[in-house]
Amino acid sequence: MRHLRLIAALVAVVLLSAGCTLVGGSGEQEQGPVTVTLVTHDSWAVPKDVLAAFEQRAGIKVRVLKEGDAGELTNKLVLTKANPIGDVAYGVDSTFASRALAEGVFEPYTSPEADRGPQRYAIDRQHRLSAVDVGDVCVNVDTQWFAERDLPLPRTLDDLTQPQYRGLSVVQNPATSSPGLAFLLATVAEFGEPGWTDYWRRLADNGVQVVSGWTQAYTQEFSGSSGKGPRPIVVSYASSPAAEVDAEGKPRTEALLDTCYRQVEYAGVLAGTQRPQKAGQVVDFLLSQQFQSTVAENMYVYPARQGVALPSGWEKVAPLPTEPASLPGEQVRTERERWIKQWRELLGA
Numbered sequence: 001m002r003h004l005r006l007i008a009a010l011v012a013v014v015l016l017s018a019g020c021t022l023v024g025g026s027g028e029q030e031q032g033p034v035t036v037t038l039v040t041h042d043s044w045a046v047p048k049d050v051l052a053a054f055e056q057r058a059g060i061k062v063r064v065l066k067e068g069d070a071g072e073l074t075n076k077l078v079l080t081k082a083n084p085i086g087d088v089a090y091g092v093d094s095t096f097a098s099r100a101l102a103e104g105v106f107e108p109y110t111s112p113e114a115d116r117g118p119q120r121y122a123i124d125r126q127h128r129l130s131a132v133d134v135g136d137v138c139v140n141v142d143t144q145w146f147a148e149r150d151l152p153l154p155r156t157l158d159d160l161t162q163p164q165y166r167g168l169s170v171v172q173n174p175a176t177s178s179p180g181l182a183f184l185l186a187t188v189a190e191f192g193e194p195g196w197t198d199y200w201r202r203l204a205d206n207g208v209q210v211v212s213g214w215t216q217a218y219t220q221e222f223s224g225s226s227g228k229g230p231r232p233i234v235v236s237y238a239s240s241p242a243a244e245v246d247a248e249g250k251p252r253t254e255a256l257l258d259t260c261y262r263q264v265e266y267a268g269v270l271a272g273t274q275r276p277q278k279a280g281q282v283v284d285f286l287l288s289q290q291f292q293s294t295v296a297e298n299m300y301v302y303p304a305r306q307g308v309a310l311p312s313g314w315e316k317v318a319p320l321p322t323e324p325a326s327l328p329g330e331q332v333r334t335e336r337e338r339w340i341k342q343w344r345e346l347l348g349a
Contacts, residue, residue: 098333113287117306167207
């Protein structure tokens with residue numbers, strides 16, 4: 001028995017010298033804060049005190065790794081799935097979620113917070129993704145530009161092809177941009193097959209400008225207050241007008257609610273993580289009341305959780321669309337690449 005006690009003592013010394021780490025089956029029983037890498041998009045933002053409070057409660061240090069927009073993020077997660085670059089991901093949206101699921105990027109995890117509203121947007125029976133926020137993509141217009149020229153605002157997708165709006169629109173490339181893809185899907189949902197291709201021919205003939213991403217479209221080409229460009233019509237989000245109010249709280253821009261496509265952003269535990277339990281806690285945090293109450297003001301999206309108050313004025317200047325367009329996830333998964341290829345051939349992009 002003495003030699004057994006000696007061996008036990010030696011093992012304890014080795015473990016202490018190795019950093020006082022006791023590794024169980026999941027590899028998560030660590031002394032001190034555990035670093036969990038959150039892979040997300042460039043728009044990630046959370047108040048420091050809210051994140052710090054979670055980290056202290058959970059014994060977790062969240063390392064944030066930003067990987068472009070939702071499309072770039074999804075591509076990176078797929079390409080690195082055999083050797084994941086993080087433990088949990090947030091920002092894969094409904095236009096790309098089917099690809100991530102088909103590629104096995106995420107593993108099942110059911111958050112105890114999911115029944116507070118996010119399950120309304122569930123898309124996977126295995127619970128590999130949990131809805132965090134809603135950011136519907138819509139055509140936005142610079143209302144002042146139109147008022148100064150006594151030109152009525154367009155209201156529908158079809159209006160954008162009319163002669164009075166020639167050369168006024170800027171959209172994003174669906175092959176490189178998440179809102180660009182959402183807008184393409186909106187046209188498929190509205191006009192069907194093959195009507196959407198005819199619509200894009202008419203839009204191209206009417207002088208639509210195509211750029212690579214949202215930042216260029218909104219801040220460089222759009223004429224609204226955040227942008228100084230020449231075009232008063234842009235593809236953006238239903239919530240964008242909330243960022244474009246004057247000193248009196250009046251919006252300078254408007255989202256056309258008849259042009260919107262439902263876009264939901266998800267979070268999930270990455271398959272292959274060595275810290276699945278801690279990664280799950282980060283998902284819980286993203287669905288929590290504390291985090292959800294910050295998403296509107298910090299990322300200009302709508303919380304997925306029910307009962308979370310929106311900032312003052314949002315109900316008036318940036319209401320959540322009640323009847324946005326959408327397509328079944330399986331249809332998007334099987335047809336997305338074909339639609340993008342057809343779009344490229346039509347637009348020469």
